[in-house]
Amino acid sequence: MAPLPPPVKGSTAGIDLPFGKARAMVFPRVVLAGHDVLTELGSTCRQFGFADRGAVVTGPTTAALAGDRSAQILSESGFEVETIVAREATEEEVARVEQEAARSKAAFLVAVGGGSKIDITKVVADHLHLPFVSVPTSAAHDGISSPRASLHGAHTTNSIPAAVPLGVIADTAVIVRAPYRLLASGCADVLSNLTAVLDWKLAVRLRNEEYSSTAATLSEYSAQQIMDQAPLIKPNLEESVWIAIRPLIVAGIAMSVAGSSRPCSGSEHLFSHALDRVAAHPSLHGEQCGVGAIMMMYLHGGDWHRLRSTLRTIGAPTTAHELGASNAEMIDALVAAHTVRPERYTILGDSGLTREAAERLATVTGVVG
Known part of the structure; x- marks a missing residue:
C-alpha cells in the first residue's frame, strides 16, 4: 500500500495545522x-x-x-x-x-x-x-x-x-x-462551461489548484440544462428565453461560489480572447467560446460531436466560416491562446499548440475545412 500523503494546511488530519480557509461569496438576493x-x-x-x-x-x-x-x-x-x-x-x-x-x-x-x-x-x-x-x-x-x-x-x-x-x-x-443570435450566443457560452470545468479539474491534478465542487457542479448543471433542452430553444419563442435564462444566471452564481471565473472560463475562453486580438472582425463572445469548446473538448477526449451537434441545434456557429473568421485567423488564435492568461492552466499547457497541431485540431473537428 502506498504511504498516505502528508496532511495539507487546513486538513483535519494534521492537528498542528489550523484550518485557515476563508472566502466571501456574494450572490444576488x-x-x-x-x-x-x-x-x-x-x-x-x-x-x-x-x-x-x-x-x-x-x-x-x-x-x-x-x-x-x-x-x-x-x-x-x-x-x-x-x-x-x-x-x-x-x-x-x-x-x-x-x-x-x-x-x-x-x-x-x-x-x-x-x-x-x-x-x-x-x-x-x-x-x-x-x-x-x-x-x-x-x-x-x-x-x-x-x-x-x-x-x-x-x-x-x-x-x-x-x-x-x-x-x-x-x-x-x-x-x-x-435578435435570436444573442440568445444562441448565450447558450453557446454556457455550453462552453463543460470544457472550462475539465480544464479546472486538470489544473487541480497537475497544479494543485484550489477547487470548489459546488461551483463546478453548478457550472456543469447549467451547461447540461442547455444541452438537454436544446431542441426547445428556437427563435421568437418566449419559452426559449425562459429555458436559457436560468442556466445563464446559475453560471454567474457558480463564479461567485468559486471566487473566480474558473468554473466558466477555460481554454475555450482563452481561444476566444486570442481570436479577439487577431481577427479582423471578431464575432460574439459566446459564439467564439462555443466553437473553441468544440476543439478543446476534442483535446480532452470528450464527446465533442455531441457538443457540436447541440450548438448546431440552437443555431450557434460551429465553423470558422460561420464565425466570419478566416482559417488563418483561427489557427493564429489557437497557437496564441495559451499566452492570454499564462497563470490559468488548461489543456493547452504551458507551451500551447504548435501550428501543425492547431491546423490538425481545427481540421479534424470541422472548424476549418
Missing part, C-alpha cells in the same frame, strides 16, 4: 425571471430599502426597449431617477458613467441593457460602492449575474472583478425581442 417581471422593479428596489435617488444605466437602443420603461416604473414607485446613456464597455466609458452617477448623487444603479451596459454598471457600482440591479434586455453571455466584467481595449478584452447585482430582473417578454 432576489432573482426574478419570467413574463412581465419588469413591473416588479420598483417594488423590488423598495424591498431592498434603497434611498429615493437612483440612476438607470442603459444604451441608445435598449433605452427604447426597456430603459425608459424602467425609469418610469421607478418614478411611479416614488424614486427620483436619472437616465445615463452608455455606449461601449471601455475604461473611458466607465469613467464617464461613473462621473455622471456621482454627479447625480444616485444611491443605487439599475443596469438595463445587454452585456456591455451591465458590465459598465458592475464596474461603476464597484467603484462607487453602490448596490445595483441587473435588468438584461438580451442574453448573449453569462455576465448577467456574475462577479466579473469585460472591458474592451483597442485590440484586447480584459475580464476584471466587479460588483455582483443585488437583484436580477430578467423579463422574458423583453429579452425575446432581442
Whole structure:
C-alpha cells in the first residue's frame, strides 16, 4: 500500500495545522425571471430599502426597449431617477458613467441593457460602492449575474472583478425581442462551461489548484440544462428565453461560489480572447467560446460531436466560416491562446499548440475545412 500523503494546511488530519480557509461569496438576493417581471422593479428596489435617488444605466437602443420603461416604473414607485446613456464597455466609458452617477448623487444603479451596459454598471457600482440591479434586455453571455466584467481595449478584452447585482430582473417578454443570435450566443457560452470545468479539474491534478465542487457542479448543471433542452430553444419563442435564462444566471452564481471565473472560463475562453486580438472582425463572445469548446473538448477526449451537434441545434456557429473568421485567423488564435492568461492552466499547457497541431485540431473537428 502506498504511504498516505502528508496532511495539507487546513486538513483535519494534521492537528498542528489550523484550518485557515476563508472566502466571501456574494450572490444576488432576489432573482426574478419570467413574463412581465419588469413591473416588479420598483417594488423590488423598495424591498431592498434603497434611498429615493437612483440612476438607470442603459444604451441608445435598449433605452427604447426597456430603459425608459424602467425609469418610469421607478418614478411611479416614488424614486427620483436619472437616465445615463452608455455606449461601449471601455475604461473611458466607465469613467464617464461613473462621473455622471456621482454627479447625480444616485444611491443605487439599475443596469438595463445587454452585456456591455451591465458590465459598465458592475464596474461603476464597484467603484462607487453602490448596490445595483441587473435588468438584461438580451442574453448573449453569462455576465448577467456574475462577479466579473469585460472591458474592451483597442485590440484586447480584459475580464476584471466587479460588483455582483443585488437583484436580477430578467423579463422574458423583453429579452425575446432581442435578435435570436444573442440568445444562441448565450447558450453557446454556457455550453462552453463543460470544457472550462475539465480544464479546472486538470489544473487541480497537475497544479494543485484550489477547487470548489459546488461551483463546478453548478457550472456543469447549467451547461447540461442547455444541452438537454436544446431542441426547445428556437427563435421568437418566449419559452426559449425562459429555458436559457436560468442556466445563464446559475453560471454567474457558480463564479461567485468559486471566487473566480474558473468554473466558466477555460481554454475555450482563452481561444476566444486570442481570436479577439487577431481577427479582423471578431464575432460574439459566446459564439467564439462555443466553437473553441468544440476543439478543446476534442483535446480532452470528450464527446465533442455531441457538443457540436447541440450548438448546431440552437443555431450557434460551429465553423470558422460561420464565425466570419478566416482559417488563418483561427489557427493564429489557437497557437496564441495559451499566452492570454499564462497563470490559468488548461489543456493547452504551458507551451500551447504548435501550428501543425492547431491546423490538425481545427481540421479534424470541422472548424476549418
